[in-house]
Amino acid sequence: MNVQPTRRGIIKGAGALVIGFDIFNPAMAQAPAADLPGDLKIAPKVSSWLRIEAGGKVRLLVGKVEIGQGILTAVAQLCADELDIDMSRLVITSGDTRLVPDEGVTAGSFSMPNCGSAVRAVSADARQILLGLAAARLGSNAAALKTADGKITAPDGKSVTYWELVAGSELEVPATGKAPLKPAAARRYAGKSVPRIDIPAKVTGAPVWIQDLRPEGMLHGRVLRPPAYEAKLVSLDAGDVEKTAGVIKVVRDGSFVGVIAEREETAIDAVDALRRAAKWDVPAKSETQDTVHDWMLAQKSQDVVIKNTPSAAPAGASVEAVYKRPYHMHASIGPSTAVAVLDGDTMRIQSHSQSIFETSAAIAEMLGMEKSKVHGQHVQGSGCYGHNGADDAAADAALLARAVPGRPVRIQWSRNDEHKWEPYGSAMVMKLKAAVDAKGDITDWTYDLWSTSHGTRPSGKAGNLLAAHYLEKPFALPTPVNAGPPNFAADRNAIAIYEFPGQKVTTHFITGFAARASSTRGLGAYANVFAIESFMDELAHRAKADPLEYRLRYLKDERGRAVLQKAADMLGWKDWKRTPGRGRGIGFARYKGLAAYNAVAMEVEVDRSTGRIRVLRAVSANDTGEVVSPDGVKNQIEGGIVQSLSWTLKEGVRFDAAGVRSADWISYPILTFSEVPPIEVELLDKPGLAFLGTGEASQGPTGAALANAVFDAAGVRLREAPFTPAKVKAALQS
Amino acid sequence: MPSLKVNGRVYDVPGSADAPLLFALRNDLKLNGPKFGCGLSQCGACLVLVDGQPVRSCVTSAGAVEGQEITTLEGLGTLENPSRLQKAFMTEEAAMQCGYCINGVILRAKALLDQNPKPSEGEVRLALDGNLCRCGAQNRMVRAVLRASREP
Structure with a gap:
């Protein structure tokens, strides 16, 4: 399905070019309407989302952006169905601060619930408006x-087309959100795996990526990152670099140093020369990847009890366990890239940010410009899995572009910059305690978690941008908050879905940092589910119960029970035959307590002589509500399983007093093709029920299923990832 | 000023012969296929074929491949007329998530299929082991390569 069939169309669709209508933000000056579906609330006018355009096209405008998750294909499916057009008529503009509704950050598995619901409803509204216009034109009853x-x-x-009916402001009316939706049987696209609209360009080298932007006169920039986070520039003799042929300018603002050159290789050589010439004051810092968990426990924390259901009878033995998570990298394959140009009084920034509106606002504050004078446009980048370096690269590009008005400047981070400077997923400590009666049943459950921030996204504040910390007039990092309702950020999925007689959950939030951290796929959910589901397994074994049956004692949610049972059936749990060195494990969660239900079961083999874990196969059952693109959902679940296996088997950012040591793919290895096991994913489709976000559902259950399978295979309980061969061997020998 | 033969045409590129081939292809010839991933020969995103052999263009100088046949993703097929390998990645089962690594995966697979037209799944996996994918779409890519190998 070729929604953007021409080369020009592809870049347009990616929001890379200003297109032919007035520069204004359609979401402005619209009063929020509380009872509308999803993000229709924030932009309740039909024309904010849909335009009937010349040439038989329909333009769909959305604030959520493509990050490889297939969202633009899914919303196109919904729109084409409800508007009753062929998908090839759609042209999509996404993530342009002057053209589309501000749907906030593309994150948190919110895009289908918030954007998908809005697009479906507004498209149905538009069809009703068009039917009304046609009824008048054709002298017929709309029905x-x-x-x-x-x-x-x-x-x-007699007939009339949409393009004949709409001449001007016909769609500039409030959405009702109540127009009748197509019955499932009448849908052409929703519920079917439609080929993704962005893929043809990606497999043929048509321009679709931010890296493919080459505006006339573009220059290449690089930034000299300091040797460590808190370093200050003492001196820099940039004279020789400035005289180098092809170097346009060395930009220095406090401890921020960048170079602009005609050619990319010149910029890279120049920044290397600047690195040799720069002298820094580097304050001593003592935490390392091995001491960070003790460091966290020793910090003064903000303690919030997010659930407290006292047990009527907390009798029995006390069982305790402590689990840990290291820092994880987003580790995008393509390093962060941005293009910026100061065009008159407007800074235009093209970025693969997940939060183009808030990032543009943060950059405006950093530059001392009015918010309306920074125009942000999303263009696709490499998969990001959360808040990676994208926004910081955009800020870098803007700082350099300001020094050469009229010339676009492209920043492309080095691999080293990406690995060492992106904000990681926070390390965490989880302490669990259960009271258990004589039969092994849980009578009380106590959960305490320690974490630094999972949210330092730009959020409209310059202090969240990396470069802004180093300017002559620096912007300080705002004190982080553990945002959102209980169970949302560091404590995401900390409240167990199980119905225990008593449950107390306390978040110990640390506002300082041992390493730069922000939102990484699932926030705290991966670690919290890993801990809860591992501990459930420990308690089941202690009770000499089957881990599946033990979970079902406490899981009352019917949709959850169905998913858990289905995953077990897919693995062949009931009739599974034990063989030496092999084991099976299961993990389950409902993401955020309100999004997709996911269970993962797997079979592993542990080599006792090497400590190597081989995952033989993994299966997963899911209830994500109504499914719009079955393959899209399966792809997300499967990708989440692979990424979580990579985190759990191999990953942990290494750092010490000299800075981050994980600087490339050798020092921070990830799972490779030959290590990825066969994976089966099944969906329990629920037509008519709400879309439940799916992109971050499978990581937590996967980590736990792996730990549980290793215990089953080798009798060792691994409570701290990564499960490297050395760690497994040490556990086997202890 | 090296002279490069890319996808059947000869170009004089303005950069130095010592500069990475990747920058000559992307910045001078404006080709989008090969990607900058690491610049360290570790991830495979920058892969091109040189005389049919997979080469990492981020650590190969432009001068080193003068006179040789360089094939990029664009050389396999176009949007309108994709090759069988490219077509196999565009089906209802998406063979990627973000697709940033796909250039290297497709070219590595092309080199494999040219040499071994009917590889086993294990052979495909092994051939692709030096290409990193962070989205977790490895199994889908392996299936796409096998689909392509079954096409006439």
Whole structure:
């Protein structure tokens, strides 16, 4: 399905070019409407989302952006169905601060619930408006009209097209959110795996990536990152570099140093020369990846009890366990990239940010410009899995572009910069305690977690941008908050879905940092689910119960029970035959307590002589509500399983007094093709039920299923990832 | 000023012969296929074929491949007329998530299929082991390569 069939169309669709209508933000000056579906609330006018355009096209405008998750294909499916047009008529503009509704950050598995619901409803609204216009034009009753691919036909055979009906402001009306939706049987696209609209360009080298932007006169920039976070520039003799042929300018602002050159290789050589010439004051810092968990426990924390259901009878033995998570990298394959140009009084920034509106606002504050003078446009980048270096690269590009008005400057981070400077997923400590009666049943459950921030996204504040910390007039990092309702950020999924007689959950939030951290896929959910589901397994074994049956004692949610049972059936749990060195494990969660239900079961083999874990196969059952693109959901679940296996088997950022040591793919290895096991994913489709976010559902259950399978195979309980061969061997020998 | 033969055409590129081939292809010839991933020969995103052999263009100088046949992703097929390998990645089962690594994966697979037209799944996996994918779409890519190998 080729929604953007031309080369020009692809870049347009990616929001890379300003297109032919007025520069304004359609979401402005619209009063929020509380009862509308999803993000229709924040932009309740039909024309904010849909335009009937010349040439038989329909433009869909969305604030959520493509990050490889297939969201633009999914919303196109919904739009084409409800508007009753062929998908090839759609042109999509996403993530442009002057053109689309501000749907906030593309994150948190919110895009289908918030954007998908809005697009479906507004497209249905638009169809009703068009039917009304056609009824008047054709002199017919609207109820008697039929629509097919943009053509409305009356019972007498007379017809009119959408493009004939809309001449101006017809769609500039409030959405109702109440227009009748197509019955499932009448849908052409929703519920089917439609080929992703962005893939043809990606497999043929058509321009679709931010890296493919090459505006006329573009220059290449690089930034000299300090040797450590808190370092200050003492001196820099940039004279020789400035005289180098092809170097346009060395930009220095306090401890921020960048270079602009005609050619990329010149910029890279120049920044290397600047690195040799720069002298820094580097304050001593003592935490390392091995001491960070003790460091966290020793910090003064903000303690919040997020659930407290006292047990009526907390009798029995006390069982305790402590689990840990290291820092994880987003580790995008493509390093962060941005293009910026100061065009008159406007800074235009093209970025693969997940939060183009808030990042543009933060950059405006950093530059001392009015918010309205920073125009942000999202263009696709390499998969990000959360808040990586994208926004910081955009800030870097803006700082350099300011020094050469009229010339676009492209920043492309080095691999070293990406690995060492992106904000990691926070390390965490989880302490669990259960009271257990004589039968092994849980009578009380106590959960305490320690974490630094999972949210330092730009959020409209310059202090969240990396470069802003180093300017002559620096912007300080705002004191982080553990944002959102209980169970949302560091404590995401900390409240167990199980119904225990008593449950107390306390978040110990640390506002300082041992390493730079922010939102990484799932925030605290990966670690919290890993801990809860590992501990459930420990308690089941202690009770000499089957881990599946033990979970079902406490899991009352019917949709959850169905998912858990389905995953077990997919693995062949009941009739599974034990063989030496092999084991099976299961993990389950409902993401955030309100999004997709996911269970993962797997079979592993542990080599006792090497300590190597081999995952033989993994299966997963899911209930994500109504499924729009079955393959899209499966792809997300499967990718989440692979990424979580990589985290759990191999990953942990290494750092010490000299800075971050994980600087490339050798020092921070990830799972490779030959290490990825066969994976089966099944969906329990729930037509008519709400879309439940799915992109971050499978990581937590995967980590736990792996730990549980290793215990089953080798009798060792691994409570701290990564499960490297050395760690497994040490556990086997202890 | 090296002279490069890329996808059947000869170009004089303005950079130095010592500069990475990747920058000559991307910045001078404006080709989008090969990607900058690491610049360290570790991830495979920058892969091109040189006389049919997979080469990491981020650590190969432009001068080193003068006179040789360089093939990029664009050389395999176009949007309108994709090759069988490219087509196999565009089906209902998406063979990627973000797709940033796909250039290297497809070119590595092309080199494999040219040499071994009917590889086993294990052979495909092994051939692709030096290409990193962070989205976790490895199994889908392996299936796409096997699909392509079954096409006439």
